[in-house]
Amino acid sequence: MNRHEERKRFPLELRLAGSPTEPKRKTKMTNQHLDPVLEEHAKVLQHEPGYTVLRRVPEPYSQFPDDGVPPDGRCIAIVDLETTGLDAEKDSIIELALMLVWVDEEGEIISHFGPLSWLEDPGLELDPRITLVTGLANHHLVGKTINDISVEGLLSRADMFVAHNAQFEIDFLERRYRILEHAPWGCSLLDIDWLMAGFDARAQGHLLMQHSWFSDAHRAGPDVWSLFWLLSQRRKGLGADPERTHLQRLLEAIEKDSVVVQANRAPFSKKDLLKARGYRWNADARFWQKELDEELVAHEQAWFYCQGLPAPTLRPISAHQRHR
Incomplete structure (x- = not known):
């Protein structure tokens, strides 16, 4: 049975609270989490030439059928890792996060689930610089283990994988999860022509700010969610590049040899x-x-x-x- 044919229910323990009912064909990202009074002030400020207004990305939420049956459509896994270093041969994963996103034939988002995250004790003291970068300290990791069965179950549902620096994630993940060998990956850092999309940088945080959003993301889970939020933004690019989401741009790059x-x-x-x-x-x-x-x-x-x-x-x- 291939991934498209697999229509099993998601386990109850993996469903997130507050998931809406059956998803519409096209998911719309909203600003409903923002204070309506302050938002009126923000709208005034953002039209003043001396100001730039940034809004915090919302708290993560899932839009997934209540019956637990994954929707039809391609499934994309967005993945992020925190590690003890940059060398996959000698360093270890200390946090893994992923979320699943379903898209229709046009690449429009129709459902999303997660992110879910796991911590793991590397069995050694963290370099203080890793703590500064990730916010993870030794006491956060003691006795923690990534649930490989749950992770493999979620990864096996995906038709393709996305990360903001895909080579880094691939180097670590393929050593641990053999099901990822030869899987198709997209890199939102390199595969999207951000310049032609109208933006002058490729760092995830900077790109969010150029879309008038910000995130305190440092950990893997918030990083996955903020990347999903960035990719869901809809903009018209330069020249003949039509208005569409950045995820649609990325999917076009993934599918093109x-x-x-x-x-x-x-x-x-x-x-x-x-x-x-x-x-x-x-x-x-x-x-x-x-x-x-x-x-x-x-x-x-x-x-x-x-x-x-x-x-x-x-x-x-x-x-x-x-x-x-």
């Missing part, structure tokens, strides 16, 4: 030229590379020829390989 152009025979003297063209140095393979849409590859090959560069090597890539 691309090509990695590898300048693996380029002489050292051409490094500044390649860097100016947007190529990045692959330290492991020791060559410059750039990812392009398939329709742009022929133009890029012509550019190599005009610049006197050896013909590049082309490597097709999909969401199953892109961030690994």
Whole structure:
């Protein structure tokens, strides 16, 4: 039975209190959590050129059928981790959070569940810098263990996975959960062209502020929720980019295959030229590379020829390989 065919009820212990009834086809994010009197003042201020108004993202809530049966549609797992360090081979996960989001054929959000989070004792003293970054101290973790059965059960329902720095999450999670091997991932940091969407940075907190929201997120659960809130924002991009949610932009990127152009025979003297063209140095393979849409590859090959560069090597890539 595949993930689309699986229509089992969610266990009662995983349902969140206060979930609304059967979801509408299209979920609308609202400002109902804001004080209506203060909101009137905020609306006045936000139209003054000397002010920028930020609103706190709401407390997490789920919109999920009361009967516990997941809706039809693609299921996306948004994931975030806190760890003891950056090296997946020697560091450990100390917090894991995820939420599930269902979308229809157009990528519109129709239901969402979570986030849920788990803590785990790494069996060693935390570096004080980790506490400063995450807000987690040693006493928060003593005796804690991630419930791998629950986590795997939720992950197995997802058709694709999303994180704001997907390579980081993949490195840690695939070592622990084999069901994630070769799964498709989207990276909201890299896969969305935030500049063409009308924004000048890629950090999650900064992007939220550019949408007039803020969050105190540091822990994995609040980070997952604030990323969901960011991706649910609907904006018109620059040029021909139509009004849509950022999640729809991300899904478009996940579904589109691309090509990695590898300048693996380029002489050292051409490094500044390649860097100016947007190529990045692959330290492991020791060559410059750039990812392009398939329709742009022929133009890029012509550019190599005009610049006197050896013909590049082309490597097709999909969401199953892109961030690994």
